[in-house]
Amino acid sequence: xxxxxxxxxxxxxxxxxxxxxxxxxxxxxxxxxxxxxxxxxxxxxxxxxxxxxxxxxxxxxxxxxxxxxxxxxxxxxxxxxxxxxxxxxxxxxxxxxxxxxxxxxxxxxxxxxxxxx
Amino acid sequence: xxxxxxxxxxxxxxxxxxxxxxxxxxxxxxxxxxxxxxxxxxxxxxxxxxxxxxxxxxxxxxxxxxxxxxxxxxxxxxxxxxxxxxxxxxxxxxxxxxxxxxxxxxxxxxxxxxxxxxxxxxxxxxxxxxxxxxxxxxxxxxxxxxxxxxxxxxxxxxxxxxxxxxxxxxxxxxxxxxxxxxxxxxxxxxxxxxxxxxxxxxxxxxxxxx
Numbered sequence: 001x002x003x004x005x006x007x008x009x010x011x012x013x014x015x016x017x018x019x020x021x022x023x024x025x026x027x028x029x030x031x032x033x034x035x036x037x038x039x040x041x042x043x044x045x046x047x048x049x050x051x052x053x054x055x056x057x058x059x060x061x062x063x064x065x066x067x068x069x070x071x072x073x074x075x076x077x078x079x080x081x082x083x084x085x086x087x088x089x090x091x092x093x094x095x096x097x098x099x100x101x102x103x104x105x106x107x108x109x110x111x112x113x114x115x116x117x
Numbered sequence: 118x119x120x121x122x123x124x125x126x127x128x129x130x131x132x133x134x135x136x137x138x139x140x141x142x143x144x145x146x147x148x149x150x151x152x153x154x155x156x157x158x159x160x161x162x163x164x165x166x167x168x169x170x171x172x173x174x175x176x177x178x179x180x181x182x183x184x185x186x187x188x189x190x191x192x193x194x195x196x197x198x199x200x201x202x203x204x205x206x207x208x209x210x211x212x213x214x215x216x217x218x219x220x221x222x223x224x225x226x227x228x229x230x231x232x233x234x235x236x237x238x239x240x241x242x243x244x245x246x247x248x249x250x251x252x253x254x255x256x257x258x259x260x261x262x263x264x265x266x267x268x269x270x271x272x273x274x275x276x277x278x279x280x281x282x283x284x285x286x287x288x289x290x291x292x293x294x295x296x297x298x299x300x301x302x303x304x305x306x307x308x309x310x311x312x313x314x315x316x317x318x319x320x321x322x323x324x325x326x327x
Binding site: 026027028031043044045046047048049050051053054073074075 | 140143144147148150151152154155158169170172173174176177178180181
């Protein structure tokens with residue numbers, strides 16, 4: 001199984017990178033996409049969102065698009081090549097984990113009287 | 118920070134000033150813009166947005182301050198402050214340990230060796246007094262060094278990100294010393310003359326035990 005580079009990304013970080021994988025987004029857009037991608041499980045307030053963005057920028061996983069490159073005054077963020085590679089590694093790991101679970105028929109197993117059938 | 122957004126959210130923008138300076142400078146404006154976008158969304162429930170912001174703000178504020186204090190301690194705090202703070206903290210450990218132990222098994226420790234007069238005097242009074250003195254001296258040295266670099270005393274005193282270990286241990290040490298000094302049960306050990314006069318029966322009993 002593929003090993004992620006240094007442990008798995010935390011849920012919120014993973015969802016933010018996933019939301020930025022299609023196109024650069026500004027804060028609110030990012031919040032909505034994370035909420036949609038996680039089926040409402042990950043809800044971010046402004047403080048939590050920008051706290052995560054700060055860590056991701058410092059970690060070199062995302063970067064801010066220079067303000068003059070965008071038409072409005074919102075700040076847009078995009079994945080860096082390192083961020084894309086890191087997200088890819090985690091997705092690959094999850095794919096392999098899901099495949100393993102399918103091979104072991106975890107999704108189709110039912111229990112009858114305490115024993116698996 | 119945009120004036121329009123500041124005018125629109127006067128209280129929220131003021132609360133954003135409580136974030137660490139670097140975070141505030143970089144992310145206060147985008148946070149205000151994001152809040153405006155959230156509230157301008159026609160599909161949004163304004164009450165639930167404000168409820169989530171009311172929860173988000175104190176939690177992330179505490180988290181960012183914690184990170185900032187930790188980073189400042191690791192990167193910017195001079196080694197002598199780290200060392201003296203660690204020493205001051207260690208000096209308070211016997212008092213806190215004894216206090217907790219005494220609370221867990223009340224009364225049983227009074228005849229044990231840590232409550233022997235000379236040992237008691239060390240952990241109940243001398244060590245906290247030394248911890249407070251060391252922290253106060255370190256704070257004075259640090260403030261004077263900064264003053265030579267043009268940083269005022271008040272700015273140093275209010276710079277909690279740098280001075281918190283010194284202030285914390287100075288305050289804790291002084292608190293213990295004051296608590297002990299005016300506590301009836303130890304006045305004969307400490308030698309507080311006012312308490313000795315006021316509680317002469319206890320003083321006599323205490324001296325007789327020694």
